[in-house]
Amino acid sequence: MLGALLKQVVGGLREVPEEIAKAYEDQKMVIGGRAPRLADIVEMLKATTSKKSTFICIDALDECAAERLVRLLDSLDQIVQKSPGTRIFLTGRPHIRDEVQRRISERVTSMRITPERSDIIEYLRARLNEDTNPDAMDGGLEADILKKIPENISEMYVKVTTLRKLLQVIH
Numbered sequence: 001m002l003g004a005l006l007k008q009v010v011g012g013l014r015e016v017p018e019e020i021a022k023a024y025e026d027q028k029m030v031i032g033g034r035a036p037r038l039a040d041i042v043e044m045l046k047a048t049t050s051k052k053s054t055f056i057c058i059d060a061l062d063e064c065a066a067e068r069l070v071r072l073l074d075s076l077d078q079i080v081q082k083s084p085g086t087r088i089f090l091t092g093r094p095h096i097r098d099e100v101q102r103r104i105s106e107r108v109t110s111m112r113i114t115p116e117r118s119d120i121i122e123y124l125r126a127r128l129n130e131d132t133n134p135d136a137m138d139g140g141l142e143a144d145i146l147k148k149i150p151e152n153i154s155e156m157y158v159k160v161t162t163l164r165k166l167l168q169v170i171h
């Protein structure tokens with residue numbers, strides 16, 4: 001994940017910093033080639049993010065394997081400590097909140113976001129309207145979908161709702 005993040009950060013620069021280009025060239029020289037180690041990636045991220053404001057957004061952090069979550073959060077903390085202009089936006093289910101607050105030493109603000117029934121119905125209607133085989137569903141099935149799914153959904157819808165509510169907070 002951090003390697004993909006580094007690729008995105010570097011992709012936004014006018015030119016690849018020399019130390020990053022050299023690190024990748026050095027890795028190619030290893031027999032069979034290999035990706036840079038986590039520590040190297042974190043150092044490269046610290047170097048590139050310390051030079052300009054950076055926003056790191058990671059969605060569905062709760063889906064990260066537990067043994068990798070700790071390393072990821074510790075790495076993000078190292079990046080934020082070195083790069084005060086870096087901001088991190090994470091989404092995930094509530095059960096990881098304590099771990100995030102424990103691992104990232106900068107001030108952490110949590111916001112509980114719950115889905116609105118109307119947003120869920122609007123989302124479902126949009127997806128149903130995109131159906132490439134509209135004859136496969138009758139009005140009764142559509143009504144059941146629009147009734148039962150909003151009743152049973154909880155925080156699975158956080159991704160869509162988060163963006164909408166975040167934009168409301170910003171504006």
